[in-house]
Amino acid sequence: MQKILIANRGEIALRIIKTCQEMGIETVAIYSEADKDMPFVKAATKAVCVGEPPVNKSYLQSDKILEIAKSEKVDAIHPGYGFLSENAAFAQQAINEGIIFIGPKPETIELMGDKIASRHTMEKAGIPVVPGSSVGLKTIEEACGFAEAIGYPVMLKASGGGGGIGMVFCENEQALVKFYTSTKSRALAYFGSDKVFIEKYIADARHIEVQVFGDNHGNIVHLFERDCSIQRRHQKVVEESPSPFLSDSVRNKMYETAVKAAHAVDYTNAGTIEFIVDENENFYFLEMNTRLQVEHPVTEMITSLDLVKWQILVAQGKRLPLLQNEISSSGNAIEFRLYAEDPVRFLPSPGKITTLHWNQKEGVRIDSGYEEGGTVTPFYDPMIAKCIFQGETRKEALELAKSFFKEMKIEGIKTNAPLFLNILANDDFQNGSYTTSFLTKNLVK
The missing domain is CATH 3.30.1490.20 (ATP-grasp fold, A domain)
Known part of the structure; x- marks a missing residue:
């Protein structure tokens, strides 16, 4: 694989480019007119404008993207997350053109993208469903x-x-x-x-997901769990691993169930089995995300693995780099999704970032699609960055996060950083005794 087109933008495009550079693979970025000055455009080996700012005229233009892929003679397309990443028709179109789609098989995407069909499939496989x-x-x-x-x-x-x-x-x-x-x-x-x-509806629930990975040789492994229970309007805000809630026995049972679920659909590449967990630790299949997750850096931090590299290797037809007994986790990691957002009204706050100082230090990873002087436009998701913190203990990771958000400096736009400081100061969160209703009950009405 010599050249990959990245059918995405922002921080995930940069994240994929970073791994491709390390693997000696050329990249072709696509960008809308609104994104022409974004860092990912400059970082790619080559960048091609795909259209006007609205997503339906740019990043969702599957035919135009495939035309670019063919003209640039790429070997593969990486869809990132969002946009066309779980579009089975797009994946099949790419394959029909002789281009590798870095993800699961189109029929798997289609099956698991239909929540009714996926529930039925899991029931047949003996997986507990809500x-x-x-x-x-x-x-x-x-x-x-x-x-x-x-x-x-x-x-x-x-x-x-x-x-x-x-x-x-x-x-x-x-x-x-x-x-x-x-x-x-x-x-x-x-x-x-x-x-x-x-x-x-399961009250006082936890939302916990298990990262799975499969290759084309029948091997499927799990890469532990992420607790994604801090949510607003069913959207994840904070994710961490390991979950501070699960007992070891239930945790291990959840891993086994996730791998069993992935085998039930002959899964390949990166995927996530999402579970809803009640207050008694009974867990139920919720859905499967057939792509790389926004929160994948949490898993990368605790395992020291590069999931994008694994995706590319599997897409090349290679076996998984490690067997289950060779995969281990260490320490605690927690991710906060930093948005250009009014922290009181929770509305997008687009505009020019006049000052951007991250206060980078050991144990801190910043996956950002922006730089100082850049503009957050109203056309796309207003996430500025994913801020990930790692410590030997959960307490260490939380203290690192707290000092980071107190010291970082972003001017020109509003962000949801004040919300993070409120979350970090909350006793229930510090104790790990939070559920999906945490924000509604404590901080966001």
Whole structure:
């Protein structure tokens, strides 16, 4: 593999470029007109403009991206996360053109991207799933009948949803009736399908995911877990490993279940099995992300492995670099997603970054797509950086994070750093006794 096109932008594009440079692989970056001065454009071996700023005219232009890939004679495409990373049709188009898609097989992406189909597949494999419907609900009467059978509250979900989109909490039948039609319409608009289903809402839950990796030779391993329970509107804000909540026995059972789930779909490349865990440590399959996760640096910090390098090696047809008994974890790592965001109203805060000082030190990793003088535009996700901290103990990692956010300096835009300091000062968070409702109950109304 001599040349890879990166079908993404910002920090993940830079992250992929870094590994490609270390492996001696040339890179082709695509960029929108709004991103022409971004660091990832300068870092790539070559950069090609893909279109106007809106995503549907640039980073979602699959045909245009494939045209660029062919004209640049690339060997492979790395989709990063978001955009086209879980688009089975795009993956298949690339393969049809003789270009390697750095990710799982298109049929796996399609299967696991449909939440109803993935629930059904996991049930057949003996994987515990959240109580709910494993078929699409056709009428409001059917939805109400099902919800009454499993008991309120429930979550009404779009089968093709993701990233918190297409999920509605319904405390009672009145709420379900109110949101049913609008959720179906939203699902159709965002995901091209109006299929919806219902799951039992698990109160005081933890959201814990297991990183898995498979090759084309039947080998699948886990790379431990990440606790992603600090969320706002179903969007992850903080992720850490190991989870401060899980007992070792349940942790190991979760690893076994994640690998079993991956085998059930003959999984290859990087993927994540996501579980919802109740207060008694009963865990249930929630979904599978068939791509590299935003929070993959947490795993890289505790394992000292390069997951992007693993992705490329597997895509080349090679075996996994390590067997399960050769993979170990050390210390604690925690990641905070730093956004250009008003910390009070929680609205995007685009603008020019006039000052950017990270206060870099040992144990701190910053994956950022911006530099001083750069502009956060309103066209894309306003994440400025992922700030990851590692210590021998959880307490060390948290203290490192606290000093970092107190000392870092970003001017010209607002950020959600004040929220992080509030989280770090909270006793429940310090004790590791938090759930997915932590922000709602403590800091964000």
